[in-house]
C-alpha cells in the first residue's frame with residue numbers, strides 16, 4: 001500500500017515536472033521566434049555615381065567625363081564635348 005502511494009506521488013511529480021518542462025520549453029521557443037518584419041537593408045551609398053556630368057566651358061554642353069575630350073588646366077580636369085571646343089578653349093587661354 002505504502003509503496004503504491006509513494007509511486008503515485010512520484011509519478012504525479014514526474015508528470016508535473018514534464019508538463020512544466022514542456023510549457024517552459026514552448027514558451028522559450030515562442031520568445032525566440034524571429035520578428036516577421038525585418039527592415040530592408042539600405043542600398044550602399046555610391047558617391048562616385050556614373051550619372052555625374054561635367055560641363056563643357058566653351059559651349060555649355062554636359063558631357064560624361066569618362067567619354068569626353070579632357071585636359072588638365074591649372075591642375076583641374078576640364079571636359080569638352082569634342083576637339084573643336086577643346087581647341088577653342090586652348091585658344092582663349094593663349095589669348096588668341
Ligand SMILES: [Zn+2]
Nearest residue numbers: 056059081085
Ligand atoms: Zn562643346
